[in-house]
Structures are given as C-alpha cells and as structure tokens.
Amino acid sequence: MFKAYRFRIYPNDNQKILIHKTFGCYRFIYNYFLNKCKLNGYKKAFDMIKELPSLEKEYSWLKEVDSCSLRCAIFNLEDAYRNFFSKRGNYPTFKSKWNRQTYRTNCIRSTYKGKEYQSIELNLKNKTIKLPKLKEIAIRGYRNLEEMNGKIINATVIYETTGKYYVSVLVEEVNVKKEKVKPKSIVGIDLGLKNLVITSSGEKYNNPKSLMKYEKRLKRYQRSLSRKIKGSKNYQKMKRKLSILHNKIKNARKYSIINIVNNIVKEYDIIISEKLKVKEMSKNHHLSKSIHDASFHKICSMLQEKCEEKGKYYYQVDTYYPSSKTCSVCGTKTKQTESLGVREWECEVCRTHHDRDINASINILFEGLKYCFDK
C-alpha cells in the first residue's frame, strides 16, 4: 500500500536557488527528450537514460543538480507516453516554466562499511527532510506522526504558484492488520446538500463559515482579474492573490472534512453511509455540484481509511435505497420529500414529525444493519 505525505518545506536562500536550478534541469531533460521523441519516434526510458552522460558533458550545468532527478524526468516522460498510449491521457506536452514547478527524485539505498544509507531521510522528531544535494530542509505537517510506518519510495519537490514550497513523500506502508474492535455503537450518516453530514443521532456538520467568506472573495477577485490587462504587473499580482485564495479554500474544505470524519470515527464503532447519489444531486443547478461530489467522495474514502486504521467497521448502502422517502418509524413511503426544499415533514400513517436528513440517516442505519449481519 502506497501513501503520499505532503509537507510544507522552508528552504533557505541557497536551497531555494538549487531547487529552482533543479526544476530547470528537470524541465530541460523532459522537454529535450519529448522533442526528440516527436522528431524521431518514441524511445523507451532505458534507452533515453543511456544518452544522459553525453548530455551532461555538453551541458555541464546539469551536473550541479541531483542526477537522480534527471533520470526521474525521463521516467516521468515515459509515464506520460504510457498514459497516452493506453488512452488515459493526451499526448505529452512541453513543461512550461510559468506553471507550478516540480521535480521528483527516487530514494536510493546503499550500505557502506556495514552502515545503511538512503538518499532521502525524513526526521519527524527534528522536523527535517534530507534530500540529495540539498541536505536538511525544515518541514511542517503531520504534527502527531512520530514515525513513518514504511519505506520511502520517492519525493517530489513542489513550488506552487502561491510561492510556497512543498515536498510530497511517497511511502510504501507495511500493512499491519489492525485487530477489529468489539462494536458498541452504530451510526448512520446522510450526506446532504444543506448540511454536509447528518447523523442518525441528530448531529449536523457543515462547512466552516470561513469558506463562505472566501467564496465571496473569490468571485470578487475573479471579476477584478478579468478587468486587468493580461500579462500586466497588476494582472500577475491578482493572479497570485487568486491562487493563494484557492489554496485557502482547498485547505478549509480539507480540514473541515478531516474534523468531521475524526469526530464520527471517534464516537462510533460501526458507521454506515450511502453511496454517492449522483442522480438526486445533478437536479440541483444552484450549487456547484462538482465541489459537493468531491467533498462526499473524500468523506467516504476518509471514513473507509480511518475505520481500517482504528479497527472499526464502515459500510455503504445501495445508492437506490429510498432513504429520504421512507418513514423510519413505520416504513411508509411518502411523496412529500420529492422536492429538495422540503426540510421537515409528517408521516401520513403514523404521524411522526421528521427532519428530512435525520430521518434519511436513520433509514441508512437500518439498511446498513443488514450488511452487518451478512458479514
């Protein structure tokens, strides 16, 4: 199982210079071989790598940077071609220095005089990462993680358009089978449009208020950008402000989801949700649907992951189960909830007064119980 850990990094001035040199060399190698492939036909990475030494002789500045990253640039190009050949991607395009910059380097292990060395070292206690040629860089992130549970495969250094630096470390994790807990509590959750998450116990979780504020600001910035002259200094400034804001929105969303999932997994041993209801949601044109879909998808996959980690149980019930149309007390189906605007309703038969979403999550809970007994 592979997992990527993304840390913010704080390179000093010399390290910054070297990082940007490496981006340049990485891009140069990628574009050089892409151009060659375009002219003379595609070659395997292995054959392209054979040409590296002569290139390094011709362009001596290539020797200043991490040589492993240059080989990675070639593998990166091979991946792009593979995606294209298998119809998963478009034909590879040249890397531009105006976009987000990245380079990847593999973790190389060696033994010298009985001691083991590796080219990438992560020290979570001192909060540093050692990368080839760069030595130690300060990192931030994963405060509660004390040790990596696995082997580092590679690291990607990233310079975002916001002007911040990151490193994404890919780790092959040892799959430790966590012993399952004896379940004592169970909850059904409904993923809604008005409230992001509603539990069968009546808890409602929502996006943070800051998000609304940011989204208003986003519209204002976008309008302002469209009025500026493309390529002008003010345009560039606005563009950077926009990407910083985009980043803030992304983080606010991410942290609210992490918070919701952590709360639910801490509280309950068996968690039941529905699969994404694409049909019902696509009817609603006012909300940016793709964002909601992405949030739901993220919540479900995080619930899965967290439950596995803690030895808890997570089940998903069928998408077409009519959770919002059924009375959770007597089982009568109603037509009252057909409109998404109906938040509360009263059952025609048993006269129970329902909150639309809580009722749905209780039904999800009941439906999920069937799954629990099957397994």
Ligand SMILES: [Zn+2]
């Ligand atoms: Zn009823």
